Amino acid sequence: MDNFDLTPLRVGIAGLGTVARGVLNILLTRKDEIARHAGRPITVARVANRTAYPEIDLGGARFSTSLSDLTDRGDVDVVVELIGGEDAALKLVTRSLSQGLSVVTANKALLARHGNALFEQARQQEGGVVLAFEAAVAGSIPIISSLTRSLVANDIEWLAGIINGTSNFILTAMAERGEAFEDALAEAQALGYAEADPTFDVEGIDAAHKLTLLAALAFDTAVDFDGVYTEGITGITPEDIGYADELGYRIRHLGIARRTGEGVEVRVHPTLISKESMLANVNGVMNAVLVMGHASGPILHCGAGAGELPTASSVVADLVAVARGDAVHVRTGGNHTPILDMHQVESACYLRIPCLDQPGVFARVATALSEHDISIEAAIQRESAIHSDSGVSWVPIVIVTHRVSEGVMDTAIEALQRVDAVIGDIKRLRVEHLS
Amino acid sequence: MDNFDLTPLRVGIAGLGTVARGVLNILLTRKDEIARHAGRPITVARVANRTAYPEIDLGGARFSTSLSDLTDRGDVDVVVELIGGEDAALKLVTRSLSQGLSVVTANKALLARHGNALFEQARQQEGGVVLAFEAAVAGSIPIISSLTRSLVANDIEWLAGIINGTSNFILTAMAERGEAFEDALAEAQALGYAEADPTFDVEGIDAAHKLTLLAALAFDTAVDFDGVYTEGITGITPEDIGYADELGYRIRHLGIARRTGEGVEVRVHPTLISKESMLANVNGVMNAVLVMGHASGPILHCGAGAGELPTASSVVADLVAVARGDAVHVRTGGNHTPILDMHQVESACYLRIPCLDQPGVFARVATALSEHDISIEAAIQRESAIHSDSGVSWVPIVIVTHRVSEGVMDTAIEALQRVDAVIGDIKRLRVEHLS
Secondary structure (H helix, E strand, C coil), rough: CCCCCCCCCCEEEECHHHHHHHHHHHHCCHHHHHHHCCCCCCCEEEEEECCCCCCCCCCEEEEECCCCCHCCCCCCEEECCCCCHHHHHHHHHHHHHCCCEEEEEHHHHHHHHHHHHHHHHHHHHHCCCEEEEEHHHHCCCCCHHHHHCCCCCCCCCEEECCCCHHHHHHHHHHHHCCCCCHHHHHHHCCCCCCCCCCCHHHCCCCHHCCCCHHHHHHHHHCCCCCCCCEEECCCCCCCHHHHHCCCCCEEEEEEEEEEEEEEHHHHHEEEEEECCCHHCCCCCEEEEEEEEECCCCCEEEEECCHHHHHHHHHHHHHHHHHHCCCCCCCCCCCCCCCCCCHHCCCCCCCEEEEEECCCCCHHHHHHHHHCCCCCCCEEEHHHCCCCCCCCEEEEEEEEEEEEEHHHHHHHHHHHHHHHHCCCCCEEEEEEEEEC | CCCHHHHCEEEEEEECCCHHHHHHHHHCCCHHHHHHHCCEEEEEEEEECCCCCCCCCCCCCCEEEHHHHHHCCCCEEEEEEECCCCCCHHHHHHHHHHCCCCEEECHHHHHHHHHHHHHHHHHCCCCCHHHHHHHHHHCCCHHHHHHHHHHHCCEEEEEECCCCHHHHHHECCCCHCCCHHHHHHHHHCCCCCCCCCHHHCCCCCCCCCCHHHHHHHHHHCCCCCHHCCCCCCCCHHHHHHHHHHHHHEEEEEEEEEEEEECCCCEEEEEEEEEECHHHCCCCCCEEEEEEEEEECCEEEEECCCCCCCHHHHHHHHHHHHHHHHHCCCCCCCCCCCEEECCCHCEEEEEEEEEECCCCCCHHHHHHHHHHCCCEEEECCHHHHEEEEEEEEEEEEEEEEEEEEEEEHHCCCCCCCCCCCCCCCCCCHHHHHHHH
16 A cells, blocks of 8 residues: 555654764755655654754754653654763663664664663564664664565575774775884874774774674574674784785684584684685775575675764664664574684684794694694795894794684694794784685 | 564465575475564465476475466465566466565566556555565665665665676676687586576676666666666677776676766666776676665675575565565655666767778877867777788777767767778777776
């Protein structure tokens, strides 16, 4: 039936930061087109923020400095939570749902910590309340929709994503311009791609928040942020990037979730991937998520992972779904498969081992690895890379191994560190063969 | 509310070809997971096909050789139309909708011809009947979902897609192995990627069917297959691929839809695109669609464009949406912007002009172009490419122009063909700069 419902969906926006401004912009400038898609008008009824910004056009919405005005005045149908952080956001989302209001949020940290309870609360609530969060992962990329709608026929085997634009920008800059990490970070900060305190991005925490959600949706497991292995990119050097290049790889900061016979791997770390692979060709601040379904085969989703309008694009898509009544009611934790401890995870490894420049050193390293049943796929020991420090002549031996469990590799690295020709810390990165 | 509805969605499948078998496979082997996603069981109640295949497990569904059993027996809720073709499929879909049954189809030819009427019929029907068709475009890639849900906040500026895997396989093979078109086609046929009669694929008709649907969804225009400019890849030679490579381009068979101030361009043709662009790196039978939204920025969707399970993945996703009651009710033609005639379309062009190997010929060609206000961006005239036929020495002059309307270029090519030093047909291809 072709009904156009004249009852508007009344939106209350919490926050007036970048994304909130993007949402206002789209809802006000594309009013008619959005009403046509939604089958009814979507109006901004209220905006709440700690600070007023009189210069921002709220399109007639009531402004308040109190978040509770969004939930308690009876003039809002759906709350858009864009204040970020955990405590106040949790309170607002909980309150909204319990008042029978749907919620659209871009808050990955909140959902990574409290997703199970919040999804459950939404489902238990009378009246078809939903908690929608397309904007929480990878900005404008419809990856939540893909996992909750488009790929539901599939047994998802794994997914791998570049889901932090800051880290990808830094790694791309290091590779393209040979910059050190610190210089690439400074460049990212100058361009507004990295915060003054970049910890959340470069240490992988932001990516881990997002991966937590993707893994729960892909494998129907509980949202479990604490189960995610998280390693950032601060230890990556131009030397590593150079060796990776020589071996046919690029280094990308990936979130990887994979189902194995024993459980589910959920891990964020720098990863060597073939230069030919689709993810290796995602550069700069772009995000991308590659999902391997048993039926679909590999599906790549690629686009802007952050920014005012890209993130707002996903927020507004969720609002349209709420208005049409066709948003997905997410449930998590149907599958009790455990998240594997990192020791149980298997992957090929890249090792950079600083060794004395002596005959027979390579053989000793290879022997130490073979004693742990680790076999070597490729190795580099470049004469041109011989260093001389305080009269000691040394050279990095770089090795790519075949697949090995982290636990075995940990033990092997400990043993290697005790080899007297090994004169410094061994760098270990994972190598993945993603089709 | 967390209701699990025990009323099954009863599916009737029309056809028992490749995709139908994939759908049966997924619905039978993943019964429980699909019921969990759908909130209710999805059962195959009936299968109808001209021929019986007793070796195929129908999971207890009733088999019939009559399509009308699917619609007229009262034991089917949704018809999956996988018989292909136009006449019988049109009759079946029309009948299904008029009986109040939803329809899921992979039939791009049917929708490209009759989409407007069928979408309208579904919308006018009482009882929330939908016509879903994710599988009709680009196999497993959720591009219909993206345009009808995820990107609805956006003013779509353009989209460009590799939406025929056969053509992309052939162009990739020609580029990678230097093969002639005929040899690459034979290889595609041997591998099952091309039909014995490859016309639909290599002449661009299949891509035009799909592009027709994408353009209507992106710009809310009517589905208008006859308005699509369609040019296949049969005229592409290894020589063209070589020159394109030298100029920094790859040749891809693209479907392009773009909104301009005057209307909407909808065109399928071989296109030179920068080697660095995302679409240029989509190889083999893979499909990809790049959509430029004003808010989202560029979004690339990439995956398998055909095949039993990839296409079935999208059919089953549509069935789950029908079961949940959250499928999109598509409407087309809200926007009366005309489809532009190809003469009005502007693009940069690649010209390969066979010329006598004489001094001053390049200047005459350049002059002829400049008389039509066409400026040259790049040109190649390779001594090594000098041919000698029956004592006549000639060489191709290859030119990439700046943007120019097709109408002006048509006139310029006519004029160039009259230059006496031009001794053969001029090859013209379009060049696009897609971010």
